[in-house]
Amino acid sequence: MATIFSKIIAGEIPSYKVAENEQFYAFLDINPLAKGHTLVVPKKEVDYIFDLPDDELAQMHVFAKSVAKAIEKCIPCQRIGVAVLGLEVPHAHIHLVPINSETDMIFSNPKLKLTEQEFKDIASSIFQAWKKI
Numbered sequence: 001m002a003t004i005f006s007k008i009i010a011g012e013i014p015s016y017k018v019a020e021n022e023q024f025y026a027f028l029d030i031n032p033l034a035k036g037h038t039l040v041v042p043k044k045e046v047d048y049i050f051d052l053p054d055d056e057l058a059q060m061h062v063f064a065k066s067v068a069k070a071i072e073k074c075i076p077c078q079r080i081g082v083a084v085l086g087l088e089v090p091h092a093h094i095h096l097v098p099i100n101s102e103t104d105m106i107f108s109n110p111k112l113k114l115t116e117q118e119f120k121d122i123a124s125s126i127f128q129a130w131k132k133i
């Protein structure tokens with residue numbers, strides 16, 4: 001059965017896309033720790049990120065780098081924090097989280113409640129910035 005992220009990639013479930021190429025897809029996390037919290041996923045369905053072949057793992061990180069650079073241009077922050085958990089969705093993904101302090105990366109922190117318009121505006125600005133990277 002397809003994962004929820006495969007359904008998002010296929011457009012069967014809506015998402016706030018921030019970047020896409022042939023191999024990877026990036027979209028806003030629906031329960032964000034911060035504005036601009038993004039998930040980067042391979043289109044190929046693999047549960048555990050470290051089961052990806054070396055070249056695909058490397059390409060995924062290079063793609064995530066381009067997305068992080070775009071997020072930085074849109075969301076004021078000190079850094080983009082990077083995390084891999086994968087405890088909830090069995091489809092490899094990298095979390096990119098704009099942070100200003102170590103505690104901004106605590107995944108049990110309360111999540112932001114954003115309006116649909118806020119999600120749309122954030123995604124659109126990151127996508128526009130990403131196209132120029």
Ligand code: 5GP
Pocket residue numbers: 004015016027028029030031032039084085086087088089090
């Ligand atoms: P993890 O598997 O890394 O522990 O957590 C999965 C992440 O995916 C969570 O941060 C959760 O908010 C996010 N997530 C789960 N389902 C959806 C969804 O349908 N759409 C989006 N945009 N994010 C999701």
